[in-house]
Every structure is written in C-alpha cells, then in structure tokens.
Amino acid sequence: MTPFTFSPQLNQEYLHAMYENDLDYAGEVFSIFINETGNDYQALKTLYADNDVLGFRQKLHKMKPAFSFVGLTSLTDECEELIILCDKTSDLKTVKFFWHELSGKIEQGFDLTAKELNRMKTFTV
Numbered sequence: 001m002t003p004f005t006f007s008p009q010l011n012q013e014y015l016h017a018m019y020e021n022d023l024d025y026a027g028e029v030f031s032i033f034i035n036e037t038g039n040d041y042q043a044l045k046t047l048y049a050d051n052d053v054l055g056f057r058q059k060l061h062k063m064k065p066a067f068s069f070v071g072l073t074s075l076t077d078e079c080e081e082l083i084i085l086c087d088k089t090s091d092l093k094t095v096k097f098f099w100h101e102l103s104g105k106i107e108q109g110f111d112l113t114a115k116e117l118n119r120m121k122t123f124t125v
Contacts, residue, residue, distance in 0.1 A: 003021055010116065018069070034117065040063045071116075
C-alpha cells in the first residue's frame with residue numbers, strides 16, 4: 001500500500017505532521033481553504049484597490065495562517081512580512097511591488113491547492 005505523497009511544491013513535512021494519512025480530513029481542509037480563503041483573497045484585492053491599509057492588513061492577518069494548513073508555509077511568512085510593511089505606511093502604493101509579487105504567488109498557490117485536492121480525491125490505496 002503506497003501512501004499519498006503531497007506535491008514537493010508544498011511543505012510535505014508540515015502536511016504529513018498535520019494530516020498523517022487522513023486524506024479525508026486533508027481534503028476537507030483544502031476544500032475549505034479554496035472556498036473561504038479564496039473569498040477572503042477577492043476581498044483583499046478590493047481592499048488593496050481601495051487603498052484601505054487597515055482593512056487590507058486585517059484581512060491579510062486573518063488569511064495568513066490558512067496558507068500553512070495547505071502546505072504553503074512560505075506564503076504564511078511572506079504575508080507576515082507584508083503585514084509588517086503595512087504597519088509602517090498609510091498608502092498601499094508603497095508596498096505595490098511586494099503585493100504584486102505576493103498576489104501572484106497566492107494565485108499559483110490556489111491553483112496548486114486545487115490540483116492537490118483533485119489528486120487526493122482520485123487517490124486509491
């Protein structure tokens with residue numbers, strides 16, 4: 001019996017520690033991440049466009065831990081860096097380049113998470 005192996009693009013060690021071999025639970029968490037964090041991400045983009053520094057920071061802080069739950073631990077760290085930058089500004093244009101780079105990585109993370117969820121659903125032991 002071959003155990004499920006998460007994509008090497010994700011933090012496999014973290015995911016194994018979180019879920020061991022419980023793919024049903026992992027799939028639930030990945031699905032919740034895609035839906036709820038996906039909605040939060042859309043709201044975050046609106047807050048950025050509206051230059052709402054406080055709202056943007058709060059939404060990003062709320063989203064930050066969710067990335068780790070699906071093995072995107074580097075995004076958790078990058079969100080924290082952006083939160084710190086937000087604490088030092090009153091205009092989100094000052095974090096424009098960091099945000100654009102991070103948002104691209106977040107979108108790639110959603111794609112990867114969706115692919116992993118599909119792999120989990122079709123995995124047979």
